[in-house]
Amino acid sequence: MSNTAEWQTISKKGLWTNNPALVQLLGLCPLLAVSGSVVNALGLGLATMMVLTSSNIAVSLIRKTVSDAVRLPAFVMIIASLTTCIELLMQAYTYELYTILGIFIPLIVTNCAILGRADAFASKNPVLPSAIDGLMMGIGFTLVLLTVGAIREILGSGTLFANMHLLFGELARGWTLTLFADYPGFLVAILPPGAFIVTGFLIALKNIIDHHQAQRAAARKEKPVKGNKRVRTTGTIA
Template sequence: MSDANYKEIIWNGVWKNNAGIVALLGLCPLLAVSTTVVNGVGLGVATIMVMACSNAIVSLVRQWVPGEIRIPVYILIIAVLVTVIDLAMNAYMQALYLVLGIFVPLIVVNCNVLGRAEAFASKNPVFPSMVDGFMVGLGLTMTLAVLGGMREIIGKGTLLSGIDLAFGESAKAWVITVIPDYHGFLLAILPPGAFIGLGLLIAGKNWLDQRQAAKGEPVRAPEASAATA
């Protein structure tokens, strides 16, 4: 696979077909956990690991899986990986795991994960499939981080609030106070704030795409072509 193909995979996953602000898949965890940057990135990293590994495994076994049972097999692979991530987070980052709650196990039914396994990994070699899963997960993680940052700053006036949940008590010193003596804006951290923030992100991406198109510059990865098997 050429460098142009990999550029297209990266561009599609991170920007062109971003899972959160273009495909609009997995909106339930996207909106629910993006109250802070830490929560969003925590779920995003778990999703990246599941997507990269599941894509690689699906690509590896695709030739031996009959078409009639491919979806149940893919779901089983994803479920095993999610269980491993779930248990690892519970063991090593229990405080963050408890905050994320049911949304870690629910990665099993995330449309992004199964969708990439079916649309890409089942038709392409192992390494490109792993890159595809990683980049789609990274695109979602970036959306979670930006949306979480917007809501946290407006809602609490801080950044990295709750980082001690992942790295221990000593990490509390890493919290950034963006707006001193801020009393908060409750709407930003409630569900309506998530919808408003996501709408602003979608509008911002569309504006950037239209601006590039108006300049006569196609919004695509340079010298990229569609990935092939």
């Protein structure tokens, strides 16, 4: 397999076929807890993506020097160190958002998706494929977070991109889109049950799309076979 084909396969797995949130169902605790708005989802998603990518690179670099006896503790220490760095950066530059996300930033250390990719992929592959794997898994997780956050914010508050200045500064204070004027709000969408419902619908939608694509692929494979049989039968009758 060429490098380009390998990277495309890794990217497809991270974004769709092996998405950590929709397929592996990892990291659901922060996904369900802080995805009440786009800014919260984006903040946590970016933090997770940076830790995931950096930890994959670090684990790949030391994969040949760490023994099996201390492999997992070493991975956890790397992830914890990188999470602390991200936490300090958020305290320095996005403090209000950091206080909103609260304990879920330090809990990135316990995110099974990060440790899982470090153990299953980065510890067995070179640096570049490991970096791409971490980046794509992080992007896939962030996209799911953003989708859930956008749906919950629209249904719960009738707005989109509210409070984006918490992440991007004063430049983004006017980014709020009010989709429904005098919207009374839909409380369930903002509460944890709304996160479960929206995530469940997204998982179901992905399964439907995958099933439809599998049916189309099977139909394309069967058509030439049926055509060949029909030609041979006609020849025999003649």
